[in-house]
Amino acid sequence: MSETYYFCPLCITANVFQTYSSLFKHIREYHRDDPSFGIRCELTVFCGFRYSTFDSYRRHIYRCHRSLIDSSDDSKNNISSGIDDIHFMEDFSSDASFNDESSIADNSDSSIYVDEEVDEMEYNFLNMNPITVPVKEDKLSLKEFAEFYTRVLLELREYHLLPQKIVQCISSFISTLLDMTFKLIKIKTSTSAFIPTNDLDIVFAQVISIINSISKNEYQFLKQCKNFFNYEAPTEIILNKNEERAYYIPLKQSIRTMLQNETLLKSITDNINSFSNYVAKDKDLILSNRQGCCIKSNMSRRENSNVLLLKLYTDGISVTNPIGAKRDFHKFTCFYYLLDDMPETMRSKVNSIGLFCMCYSKHLNDQNNAKILMDVLVNDLNNLQNEGITIACPSSRIYLVFSTVSADNLGANEVGGFQKTFSSGSFCRHCLITYEQRLIPLTDISFVPRTKLKHDMVLSQVIENNDDKIIQGVKCCSWFKNLVGFHPTESLPPDLMHDVAEGLCPLIITALLKEAIQQRILSYAQIEERTSSFNFGFNDLSNKPPPIKKQHLTNSNVIGTASQRLCLFKLLPIIFYDIIDELALFNLYTLLREIISYLYAGIMRKSWLPYLDALCKSFYSLMVERLPDHVTPKVHFLTEYCRSIEKHGLPILNSCMRFESKHQYFKQIVNRSLNFKNPLLTMSKRHQLRQCLLNKLASSRFSPSITVYSSRLIEFVKFSIPIQRLLKKYVNETDSISESLSIYYHDLKMKQKSVFVYDLIHTEEIPIFCQIHHLLKINEKWFAIAEKLHTKAFNEKLWAYEVEYTGTLEKIDIEHCLDLFPHCLDIYVVKETYYINLLVRLTKR
Numbered sequence: 001m002s003e004t005y006y007f008c009p010l011c012i013t014a015n016v017f018q019t020y021s022s023l024f025k026h027i028r029e030y031h032r033d034d035p036s037f038g039i040r041c042e043l044t045v046f047c048g049f050r051y052s053t054f055d056s057y058r059r060h061i062y063r064c065h066r067s068l069i070d071s072s073d074d075s076k077n078n079i080s081s082g083i084d085d086i087h088f089m090e091d092f093s094s095d096a097s098f099n100d101e102s103s104i105a106d107n108s109d110s111s112i113y114v115d116e117e118v119d120e121m122e123y124n125f126l127n128m129n130p131i132t133v134p135v136k137e138d139k140l141s142l143k144e145f146a147e148f149y150t151r152v153l154l155e156l157r158e159y160h161l162l163p164q165k166i167v168q169c170i171s172s173f174i175s176t177l178l179d180m181t182f183k184l185i186k187i188k189t190s191t192s193a194f195i196p197t198n199d200l201d202i203v204f205a206q207v208i209s210i211i212n213s214i215s216k217n218e219y220q221f222l223k224q225c226k227n228f229f230n231y232e233a234p235t236e237i238i239l240n241k242n243e244e245r246a247y248y249i250p251l252k253q254s255i256r257t258m259l260q261n262e263t264l265l266k267s268i269t270d271n272i273n274s275f276s277n278y279v280a281k282d283k284d285l286i287l288s289n290r291q292g293c294c295i296k297s298n299m300s301r302r303e304n305s306n307v308l309l310l311k312l313y314t315d316g317i318s319v320t321n322p323i324g325a326k327r328d329f330h331k332f333t334c335f336y337y338l339l340d341d342m343p344e345t346m347r348s349k350v351n352s353i354g355l356f357c358m359c360y361s362k363h364l365n366d367q368n369n370a371k372i373l374m375d376v377l378v379n380d381l382n383n384l385q386n387e388g389i390t391i392a393c394p395s396s397r398i399y400l401v402f403s404t405v406s407a408d409n410l411g412a413n414e415v416g417g418f419q420k421t422f423s424s425g426s427f428c429r430h431c432l433i434t435y436e437q438r439l440i441p442l443t444d445i446s447f448v449p450r451t452k453l454k455h456d457m458v459l460s461q462v463i464e465n466n467d468d469k470i471i472q473g474v475k476c477c478s479w480f481k482n483l484v485g486f487h488p489t490e491s492l493p494p495d496l497m498h499d500v501a502e503g504l505c506p507l508i509i510t511a512l513l514k515e516a517i518q519q520r521i522l523s524y525a526q527i528e529e530r531t532s533s534f535n536f537g538f539n540d541l542s543n544k545p546p547p548i549k550k551q552h553l554t555n556s557n558v559i560g561t562a563s564q565r566l567c568l569f570k571l572l573p574i575i576f577y578d579i580i581d582e583l584a585l586f587n588l589y590t591l592l593r594e595i596i597s598y599l600y601a602g603i604m605r606k607s608w609l610p611y612l613d614a615l616c617k618s619f620y621s622l623m624v625e626r627l628p629d630h631v632t633p634k635v636h637f638l639t640e641y642c643r644s645i646e647k648h649g650l651p652i653l654n655s656c657m658r659f660e661s662k663h664q665y666f667k668q669i670v671n672r673s674l675n676f677k678n679p680l681l682t683m684s685k686r687h688q689l690r691q692c693l694l695n696k697l698a699s700s701r702f703s704p705s706i707t708v709y710s711s712r713l714i715e716f717v718k719f720s721i722p723i724q725r726l727l728k729k730y731v732n733e734t735d736s737i738s739e740s741l742s743i744y745y746h747d748l749k750m751k752q753k754s755v756f757v758y759d760l761i762h763t764e765e766i767p768i769f770c771q772i773h774h775l776l777k778i779n780e781k782w783f784a785i786a787e788k789l790h791t792k793a794f795n796e797k798l799w800a801y802e803v804e805y806t807g808t809l810e811k812i813d814i815e816h817c818l819d820l821f822p823h824c825l826d827i828y829v830v831k832e833t834y835y836i837n838l839l840v841r842l843t844k845r
Helices: 020-030 054-064 066-070 074-079 082-095 101-106 120-126 142-158 164-188 197-214 218-229 251-259 262-281 293-300 361-365 367-387 409-416 435-439 452-465 496-518 524-533 550-554 562-575 586-599 606-626 633-648 657-673 679-696 698-702 721-727
Strands: 235-238 245-248 307-321 328-339 354-360 397-406 737-740 742-745 748-751 755-761 766-778 781-795 800-813 827-830 833-836
Touching (some): 020 054, 054 066, 054 164, 142 164, 142 197, 142 218, 142 679, 164 197, 164 218, 197 218, 218 679, 235 367, 245 367, 251 328, 251 354, 251 397, 293 307, 293 397, 293 633, 307 409, 307 657, 328 657, 328 679, 354 361, 354 367, 361 367, 367 397, 409 633, 435 633, 496 524, 496 586, 496 633, 496 657, 524 550, 524 562, 562 827, 586 606, 721 766, 721 781, 748 766, 755 781, 766 800, 781 833
Parallel strands (some): 307 397
Antiparallel strands (some): 235 245, 245 354, 307 328, 328 354, 737 766, 755 766, 766 781, 781 800, 800 833, 827 833
């Protein structure tokens, strides 16, 4: 019988190959990067297409001629003996490295700590449970196999954000590996009568069929996600014109799926009960939004006690299409939701924020479009409030009550039907101040607050006039006018992020540094050098601001994110410690800094509000006196926070900061998918795929955990004598002790040398700090060995606590380190004195 030979069409000399697999290997190794790559497939009479890149040629071969790559001469296959396989496995095992704690303990000096920063998305992925088949082997069926493989593809797509083409390529590789595995099994069992190869053939054929079917196209993949992961597709809303669409996710099913997680529901219930108990014991405390009078009014409409608060957020998100002639700028309006009663450790996670709706911002400029969309959203929200959600819980039904809408000032004014300009007229949605009156000190006047009755009267007049004329800042009806529990004067709280972090903080920073330049205390170059070379502490490093350059001060624009600007404002006295008190405007800094310490507090007291109100009015009046040209609307908005606290609860809980982080996910999706034909559908669909995966992994998503990426075993005698004396009360010398440089507790990184608030003493509630020396795992529980620091005084110039080391060690449970303040702090050295910069005012529950 004649043999078939293969020739390389790309070589100058005719190289001959006995098998196509050897030819393909040759092309891959020697010609894949040829700039003039071009090859025509003539393996069958049906082929004949020419391929100009190796990747396109490879895809064709794997799809149409895979058998030629996998096939080999039978005699060569049979030559391979069991001894060769044993030698191969022995070599493989000897080369493999295992993370065995005993081997680490034997050579502790060679242990390597993995101590690198990871972003939130990577951290969430690292925290996922290993992929396992959650069924017994005797009950394993093709259905469980299909579910497992769908989850694999879902993780590849929604955690690694891989395109569908890459997922299909991975499926093709897996099919090839399984095909090779099957052939190896046939070879090894060809001489045995105990394993029927026909049965194996059928099973592997079915497995390969399932793999190829799931990743065949988008429809099949979404179908399997719906079967196994309860994927809910976004609902399309056709607006005024056929080509104008929006997409929304019905809230009832989304929240029901979320609340079916017993851990989450129990945490929310415990959080509500805990706050109620604390407030019953100390009525001066403000712990949650439930204590706001407007939210209390909404909750009073519901007789049932099983009530959860639902917060909405809206903002615009911008992406750019950089592709050739179709390059364009896209701006979308997003609506998110959040269960307002979640514990802080859960609500701070971006994954706890759900998507409600997405649409093009320009479509909302049309009143008919806005009405069509808002009618759908409002009906969905009202049905959720009226009917509740049936889930498996003791009461069987949970009711949702609308709380507030968080947004920036422009977005809030648009939602509420107020004017969208802040440079004229009645620009404030909280009171009736006009732009011309903003320069009147509040010592001479107080402005009339807006009320429901007055607002409705003005709105009726606007509607009656029907001439688009703005009256007292009211332009039109609110988008949510028919939403149960919503009113423009009571449901749109101010936002700390836009008002303070992005508004007042950079304003005061710029004013102080400009004064330093005008007084010839510092030059532009010196300011840039100080801000670029300052050594930020580890816990502040993630919010390190960019250097301040001349053009930034000239344009009165301190660049950076809200977190970076707030960090710079917090550390400004330490960065410029030698000149800060020489500035005449430093009083403005100290006033605003004290105001921020109250507004950003996670726990407040009602008795603080009169003093806070006086501080805000003093700051406003001083701004009018010292910097009248810089009295922006945001300076006025600061005076509205005390009234807002009474209405809506803690300002920090109404901040847009975490909602803004949600935008980054969608921007990443658009930039990676490069789909600008219908980006709304792409973003909403990919978000729902991610959510269905997270809901399946709900146990790891919401359960409190301590995550350690690297640790080492350490002998008891290796510790210093003071630590041995401390630990002797709790461990034996033979007990296993693990040490780590850093751990993640509720997604917060705790590291050696970090500082936390240990206690509050005296009537003034002076904080006592501890610095972590060791992070140890003893008897399956993590502890911090920390040194207590003595708080000597509060330095008003640096706005920081002066501390000194005491040498007193404490063994503290990790779970109690962050009870008083859920963040780690840094120590800064100024003139050989140690200082801790604490942003907020603390109080005990």
